[in-house]
Amino acid sequence: MELPAELLRRLEFKVVRRLDGFLFGDYRGVFYGPSLDLAEVREYQPGDEVRRIDWNVTARSGRLHVRQYREERELTTWLLVDTSASMNFGTRRTLKRELAREFAGVAALIIARHGDRLGAITFGAAAGMAPPRRGRAQALAVMTLLSRPAAPERADTAPPETGIATLEAALTRAGRLLRRRSLVFVVSDFLDAGPRAEEGRPDGWAGALGRLAQRHDVVAVRVSDPAERTLPDVGGLRVRDPETGEELWLDTSSPDVRAAHARLVGERDVALRRALRAAQVDLLDLDTGRDPVGPLLRFAAARRRQVP
Numbered sequence: 001m002e003l004p005a006e007l008l009r010r011l012e013f014k015v016v017r018r019l020d021g022f023l024f025g026d027y028r029g030v031f032y033g034p035s036l037d038l039a040e041v042r043e044y045q046p047g048d049e050v051r052r053i054d055w056n057v058t059a060r061s062g063r064l065h066v067r068q069y070r071e072e073r074e075l076t077t078w079l080l081v082d083t084s085a086s087m088n089f090g091t092r093r094t095l096k097r098e099l100a101r102e103f104a105g106v107a108a109l110i111i112a113r114h115g116d117r118l119g120a121i122t123f124g125a126a127a128g129m130a131p132p133r134r135g136r137a138q139a140l141a142v143m144t145l146l147s148r149p150a151a152p153e154r155a156d157t158a159p160p161e162t163g164i165a166t167l168e169a170a171l172t173r174a175g176r177l178l179r180r181r182s183l184v185f186v187v188s189d190f191l192d193a194g195p196r197a198e199e200g201r202p203d204g205w206a207g208a209l210g211r212l213a214q215r216h217d218v219v220a221v222r223v224s225d226p227a228e229r230t231l232p233d234v235g236g237l238r239v240r241d242p243e244t245g246e247e248l249w250l251d252t253s254s255p256d257v258r259a260a261h262a263r264l265v266g267e268r269d270v271a272l273r274r275a276l277r278a279a280q281v282d283l284l285d286l287d288t289g290r291d292p293v294g295p296l297l298r299f300a301a302a303r304r305r306q307v308p
Helices: 004-019 024-031 055-061 096-113 136-148 166-179 205-215 255-279 293-306
Strands: 036-043 065-071 074-084 117-124 128-133 183-188 215-226 235-241 245-249 282-287
Touching: 004 096, 004 136, 004 215, 004 293, 036 136, 055 065, 055 128, 074 096, 074 128, 074 166, 096 117, 096 136, 096 183, 117 136, 117 166, 128 136, 166 183, 166 205, 205 255, 215 255, 255 282, 282 293
Parallel strands: 074 117, 074 183, 183 215, 215 282
Antiparallel strands: 036 065, 117 128, 235 245
């Protein structure tokens, strides 16, 4: 694992410069929705926008009133990063956990350049938190947090200092902690987000995500590996669930086994996308087999088209 300072230097030289001018100059407009505070309600004047009429005050007073806003100058970004055992997997360019660190490093450098505040919450095997601050020193502090080794042997047991073991717990913690409107990147493989067998819907994280997205601008960053989507035909194979330690023997030469795996992967993907769509959260897909620049550029272009 690269040291935090070395990783930031590499990302700044190889990734940030390639994205500069396309993403960074307008990153607030791309990622933040309208970021306004209500300052006052006043009587309507000719030329005011009709969409800013406050109909409740108008009804009470009998005269047209409009909402007057002030722009929030101080913007804060939070990174919620998965450090569970399933993130320590990768068969291509890098591990999923390393790809998550790369994305976090790029985001940290962007935010430091613009003088905005950055905070981080990690959940899973190496749970922790970095309160929001500004500057490159904060970017380094966040990367140091993401480089912490897992404390327990099993990822289904959270370190006692935070108790943030799951995606749902991290989203709930963020919902309680974040007071002012913020930009939140949820960086995870979302492997604990499969459909419940008895209900056919995602686990409890979906409700927590929806509540968080009601108050903040949330982006889901899914980190995956190609080997998780396609089961290879390699005969008998013993597989182990990194989250629970449960082992299973699979005959990957069986077409039925491979078809069942493909079906499960498809159901999980549908459940995830349905939950994100219900919460009005956009999805950025990153793959361990690909450089993150391309997906970042495509995602930024799509977000820019959405901005009115």
